Amino acid sequence: MSQTVIRRDVAExxxxxxxxxxxxxxxxxxxxxxxxxxxxxxxxxxxxxxGPSGCxxxxxxxxxxxxxxxxGGEVLIRGQSMANVPPYKRPVNTVFQSYALFGHMSVxxxxxxxxxxxxxxxxxxxxxxxxxxxxxxMDSFARRFPAQLSGGQQQRVxxxxxxxxxxxxxxxxxxxxxxxxxxxxxxxxxxxSLHRDLGVTFVMVTHDQEEALSLSDRIAVMNIGKIEQIGTxxxxxxxxxxxxxxxxxxxxxxxxxxxxTSQGETVEAITPSGLRLWVKPQASLQxxxxxxxxxxxxxxxxxxxxxxxxxxxxxxxxCYEGTLKHAMYLGxxxxxxxxxxxxxMITVFQTNRSSEQLQPGMPxxxxxxxxxxxxxxV
Amino acid sequence: xxxxxxxxxxxxxxxxxxxFKKLLQPTILLAPAGLWLLLLLVFPTLLILELSLIPxxxxxxxxxxxxxxxxxxxxxxxxxxxxxxxxxxxxxxxIVCLLLGFPVAYWIxxxxxxxxxxxxxxxxxxxxxTSSLLRAYAWITILRSSGLLNSMLGFFxxxxxxxxxxxxxxxxxxxxxxxxxMVLILYASLEKLDRRLLEAAADxxxxxxxxxxxxxxxxxxxxxxxxxxxxxxxxxxxxAVPELLGGASSMTVSRLIYNQFLGATRNxxxxxxxxxxxxxxxxxSIALLLKYGDRDAI
Numbered sequence: 001m002s003q004t005v006i007r008r009d010v011a012e013x014x015x016x017x018x019x020x021x022x023x024x025x026x027x028x029x030x031x032x033x034x035x036x037x038x039x040x041x042x043x044x045x046x047x048x049x050x051g052p053s054g055c056x057x058x059x060x061x062x063x064x065x066x067x068x069x070x071x072g073g074e075v076l077i078r079g080q081s082m083a084n085v086p087p088y089k090r091p092v093n094t095v096f097q098s099y100a101l102f103g104h105m106s107v108x109x110x111x112x113x114x115x116x117x118x119x120x121x122x123x124x125x126x127x128x129x130x131x132x133x134x135x136x137x138m139d140s141f142a143r144r145f146p147a148q149l150s151g152g153q154q155q156r157v158x159x160x161x162x163x164x165x166x167x168x169x170x171x172x173x174x175x176x177x178x179x180x181x182x183x184x185x186x187x188x189x190x191x192x193s194l195h196r197d198l199g200v201t202f203v204m205v206t207h208d209q210e211e212a213l214s215l216s217d218r219i220a221v222m223n224i225g226k227i228e229q230i231g232t233x234x235x236x237x238x239x240x241x242x243x244x245x246x247x248x249x250x251x252x253x254x255x256x257x258x259x260x261t262s263q264g265e266t267v268e269a270i271t272p273s274g275l276r277l278w279v280k281p282q283a284s285l286q287x288x289x290x291x292x293x294x295x296x297x298x299x300x301x302x303x304x305x306x307x308x309x310x311x312x313x314x315x316x317x318x319c320y321e322g323t324l325k326h327a328m329y330l331g332x333x334x335x336x337x338x339x340x341x342x343x344x345m346i347t348v349f350q351t352n353r354s355s356e357q358l359q360p361g362m363p364x365x366x367x368x369x370x371x372x373x374x375x376x377x378v
Numbered sequence: 379x380x381x382x383x384x385x386x387x388x389x390x391x392x393x394x395x396x397x398f399k400k401l402l403q404p405t406i407l408l409a410p411a412g413l414w415l416l417l418l419l420v421f422p423t424l425l426i427l428e429l430s431l432i433p434x435x436x437x438x439x440x441x442x443x444x445x446x447x448x449x450x451x452x453x454x455x456x457x458x459x460x461x462x463x464x465x466x467x468x469x470x471x472x473i474v475c476l477l478l479g480f481p482v483a484y485w486i487x488x489x490x491x492x493x494x495x496x497x498x499x500x501x502x503x504x505x506x507x508t509s510s511l512l513r514a515y516a517w518i519t520i521l522r523s524s525g526l527l528n529s530m531l532g533f534f535x536x537x538x539x540x541x542x543x544x545x546x547x548x549x550x551x552x553x554x555x556x557x558x559x560m561v562l563i564l565y566a567s568l569e570k571l572d573r574r575l576l577e578a579a580a581d582x583x584x585x586x587x588x589x590x591x592x593x594x595x596x597x598x599x600x601x602x603x604x605x606x607x608x609x610x611x612x613x614x615x616x617x618a619v620p621e622l623l624g625g626a627s628s629m630t631v632s633r634l635i636y637n638q639f640l641g642a643t644r645n646x647x648x649x650x651x652x653x654x655x656x657x658x659x660x661x662x663s664i665a666l667l668l669k670y671g672d673r674d675a676i
Contacts, residue, residue: 065581088583096574096577096578102597104596104599105596117582117584118583
């Protein structure tokens with residue numbers, strides 16, 4: 001009883017939680033796949049679990065679905081413990097990576113499968129299946145069989161089959177992984193509009209950072225079985241907690257450095273190559289001197305210009321001269337590689353506002369503010 | 379750097395050679411087996427067909443006038459009963475093999491630890507290493523009135539069973555002989571069942587039993603058809619087991635044919651017509667097998 005009281009207190013934040021994971025562990029044959037996961041997924045949000053392959057994200061999803069029992073800890077759905085609750089009794093439905101449609105049934109029967117098991121009255125069943133197929137624009141394919149459908153169409157049927165049951169949570173396991181790029185973009189848009197219209201909680205597993213950033217309300221980034229950070233897409237991108245996230249999400253310049261003296265918000269750091277940088281330590285980082293850190297500078301935060309006498313007086317904490325080594329023209333923007341006198345290579349992205357181009361071999365000047373170079377724990 | 383591009387096209391074949399070339403290769407490759415089949419299958423079958431159309435044909439008789447007399451004679455209750463009994467034994471054995479074989483194949487394919495699977499399958503095939511005649515004799519020693527079965531039943535105070543030389547012995551013997559084939563075919567079919575479909579069914583609210591009936595069985599239906607038809611085909615013409623275990627009251631079609639050709643009656647015409655009926659039944663089963671059976675499992 002005392003436990004439930006505590007949980008009430010936690011839920012005081014006014015948002016209902018659909019999925020909670022409490023210190024969840026999963027060990028397979030002596031190998032830990034998931035370690036000590038704590039997770040709150042709010043009602044109605046689009047939540048993504050992002051990470052490289054083998055990070056334990058699919059195992060986490062399968063523990064919510066009930067296909068795997070946690071070795072330790074507990075999973076709750078709408079405040080109810082899911083310990084020893086088999087998948088067929090959980091109020092969740094999954095869209096599988098490979099769709100897992102029943103090949104011996106028509107599209108209609110696939111979508112009706114869940115409702116028939118619940119002895120749904122015939123008229124209601126017909127209405128709900130029809131609506132679900134309409135929702136995913138597959139109503140004209142009801143009599144077809146899965147083998148007669150393209151990948152994108154199978155994906156829609158898999159979505160309808162999950163949504164028709166009106167689950168508390170829809171689990172999506174790499175839902176767009178098998179589709180080609182154009183179809184993927186199209187389905188991304190449809191997923192967001194479905195989520196917005198239905199207001200159901202979506203939990204998606206993906207290794208595609210762009211997909212996670214563009215679709216999710218919040219993202220949990222996982223690495224080797226642990227959650228490294230949970231936050232909104234912009235928090236994850238702008239304020240990564242670890243060097244792994246800074247490196248995994250988007251592009252970045254990562255450098256080893258040692259913290260020196262601080263000056264208000266910013267701290268001076270020195271790299272092994274002797275480069276002195278003004279950095280902003282990440283919130284949880286103790287800014288004690290002589291501490292080893294990793295510095296992350298996003299390439300698009302760095303400005304680049306020709307090193308002329310007039311441009312010397314840039315009012316930025318970090319301002320360096322170097323030589324332009326490579327320039328890769330990409331239409332809307334250009335990627336530059338700049339070599340500093342210290343030997344460090346810095347990548348810079350710049351949108352092509354004017355048609356004038358910097359040429360490789362030119363002396364250039366690069367600069368960025370101290371708050372754009374994040375010092376992260378090693 | 380302008381070099382003459384090499385002509386990669388094949389040299390043209392004179393038009394009169396083309397059909398010849400197209401036909402020559404298959405002819406050469408298929409000729410040995412084709413001749414073999416022609417000589418030992420097609421020709422004898424045609425011979426039987428001719429004999430079946432000569433009423434009362436027997437050894438030494440001159441080929442008499444053709445007619446359907448032999449086929450009409452088959453409708454006599456004596457013969458119909460034998461045909462019906464053969465069908466009954468074959469269908470019964472198929473059903474027994476299915477009912478016994480499916481749980482075994484299911485367990486080996488889906489539940490048993492994977493490193494034991496091959497060993498378990500070998501264990502099931504092991505009886506096939508001995509002659510089927512030997513296995514039938516073994517069943518005689520088990521089923522006879524003073525045999526192993528009855529002494530065990532007696533030990534537990536149960537009444538003895540007089541199964542030998544009656545239908546139960548035929549079912550036991552035939553099911554024992556064909557169960558391994560059934561298990562192998564069902565295993566091959568169940569083994570490639572997509573487990574994710576079972577997860578999807580569970581996810582949509584199906585209990586394990588519901589998943590079994592709504593997903594596993596329909597998904598393995600081609601395997602069930604293949605196993606069932608294969609056992610049916612083999613048991614329709616079975617000779618040794620009913621002969622040894624069934625006794626006089628269990629005459630089957632194959633025994634009837636034997637009697638007409640080599641037994642006392644020596645009515646080759648009638649024997650041929652029964653043979654044609656058996657060939658027809660087996661052909662229909664094979665056609666069904668090819669249409670509905672799981673090709674990969676066979």
